[in-house]
Amino acid sequence: MxxxxxxxxxxxxxxxxxxxxxxxxxxxxxxxxxxxxxxxxxxxxxxxxxxxxxxxxxxxxxxxxxxxxxxxxxxxxxxxxxxxHWYPADVKKRAQIECILDWHHTNLRRGSAGLIVNRVIGPALGRPLDEKAAAECEALLKASVKKIDALWLNESGPFLTGSPEPSIADLSLACELMQVEFLGEEFKSELVNPHPKVKHWLAAVEKALAPHFEDVHQKLKARAVMFQKRKEHGDSHPSSKVAAQSDL
Amino acid sequence: MxxxxxxxxxxxxxxxxxxxxxxxxxxxxxxxxxxxxxxxxxxxxxxxxxxxxxxxxxxxxxxxxxxxxxxxxxxxxxxxxxxxHWYPADVKKRAQIECILDWHHTNLRRGSAGLIVNRVIGPALGRPLDEKAAAECEALLKASVKKIDALWLNESGPFLTGSPEPSIADLSLACELMQVEFLGEEFKSELVNPHPKVKHWLAAVEKALAPHFEDVHQKLKARAVMFQKRKEHGDSHPSSKVAAQSDL
The missing domain is CATH 3.40.30.10 (Glutaredoxin)
Structure with a gap:
């Protein structure tokens, strides 16, 4: 095989x-x-x-x-x-994981991916920035983080649905939330810090999946720093689009 | 119980x-x-x-x-x-159904639901119409129908992935596609007729699930006719919003 x-x-x-x-x-x-x-x-x-x-x-x-x-x-x-624990055989436990995985598509993912494309990396993908769309996505992202905090994190355990160990839903949602590195550390703090349960959850996912979680995020972190520096330098010269296209 | x-x-x-x-x-x-x-x-x-x-x-x-x-x-x-056949136990068959179910959220569903809300029923839900958003969603809807035709319908059987019997993916996608009744029969024909495999598939789902599929769609069909009549009469008087809110 x-x-x-x-x-x-x-x-x-x-x-x-x-x-x-x-x-x-x-x-x-x-x-x-x-x-x-x-x-x-x-x-x-x-x-x-x-x-x-x-x-x-x-x-x-x-x-x-x-x-x-x-x-x-x-x-x-x-x-x-x-x-x-990754994908429980118990039908009710599994159904709760499925609910989160399905919810994700049109909430956390749409908010996060839409915000980042429309506010930061669009030109590197050949698309113009769109602040109106970015603002809508930012609102959806913030509402989604609030929902994770209120509905799926509790005292029973550090992971989604109060599980003591992570599921594929923890992995998917945590990787999505990490994408906001593209918006800078300050934005990430503003997004996560108002929700201590979410902050602890993200740290628990990283710890449970060490060293892989951090290792696999290295490329993202390095690229995010590069985009942030470009933004600070106000680099909007047309040639930067070409550069970005070749290296995103 | x-x-x-x-x-x-x-x-x-x-x-x-x-x-x-x-x-x-x-x-x-x-x-x-x-x-x-x-x-x-x-x-x-x-x-x-x-x-x-x-x-x-x-x-x-x-x-x-x-x-x-x-x-x-x-x-x-x-x-x-x-x-x-609804949700196959075989891991590969099931994975193909899962792939379609996941794809659905940000493609067929986003296209169809977004188009209908932004072009027709928004005011009944307390939201303004938005033709720019409607046009983007229409393009996504059309691309999605094309994808269903090209990727998941074949000679092996009338249902998605060429199955001889329907799965929960057939049911979800067919119910979504039926929602375009809100845009009128002409629009539905324009959307589906260029793709004979999709047309046959939709008919096969209705037949396999008779009489329930048709029965459960009666409310939608009646409401869609009402919206179409309103549109033909150019009924945009503010009071129509109130009426619509109480009866959508």
């Missing part, structure tokens, strides 16, 4: 979730970088693997799959020895 | 998917209407069941759950005797 192949860019939050899941669970895999900044995701050879032209995707011995939550569920179910 | 309670509005596409699933599988349930037009979803007694204030939600003998896909997965797994 061929080794599991991942197609990812560590700057993409769902890509990171899949990479970290494999590392944390000792799944033998080959990580293939699909560099979004270089447009690798639009190349025909990649579209043969994921016709949507998005990351992440996997090739499990000829079985192609995309959508990060579907991949995380699949790996949890198809690979032997994955601890139950 | 108490009877399963559904909290739904049949004008909502994910609500219909859950109702039809229960009827088609003979699940003994009590359907409770949460009238979106009357703002029932914002009432404290409903928020005690679903703190998001959205439909659908279920109460399964004290176990509350929201997010329609999570509900459909849960009912498929927790209730005895649900045929395997």
């Amino acid at each position: 061929g080794k599991l192949r991942l197609f990812v860019d560590r700057l993409s939050q769902p890509s990171r979730a899949v990479v970290i899941f494999c590392l944390a669970n000792g799944i033998d895999m080959e990580e293939n970088e699909v560099d979004l900044g270089k447009g690798d995701h639009r190349k025909p050879e990649y579209k043969a693997i994921n016709p949507m032209g998005l990351v992440p995707a996997i090739d499990d011995d000829g079985f192609y799959l995309f959508e990060s939550h579907a991949i995380l569920r699949y790996l949890s179910s198809a690979y032997p020895g994955i601890a139950d | 108490g009877k399963l309670r559904l909290f739904v509005d049949r004008l909502s596409q994910p609500s219909r998917a859950v109702v039809i699933f229960c009827l088609a599988n003979g699940i003994d349930m009590e359907e409770n209407e949460v009238d979106l037009g009357k703002g029932d979803h914002r009432k404290p007694e409903y928020k005690a069941i679903n703190p998001m204030g959205l439909v659908p939600a279920i109460d399964d003998d004290g176990f509350y759950l929201f997010e329609s896909h999570a509900i459909l997965r849960y009912l498929s797994s927790a209730y005895p005797g649900i045929a395997d």
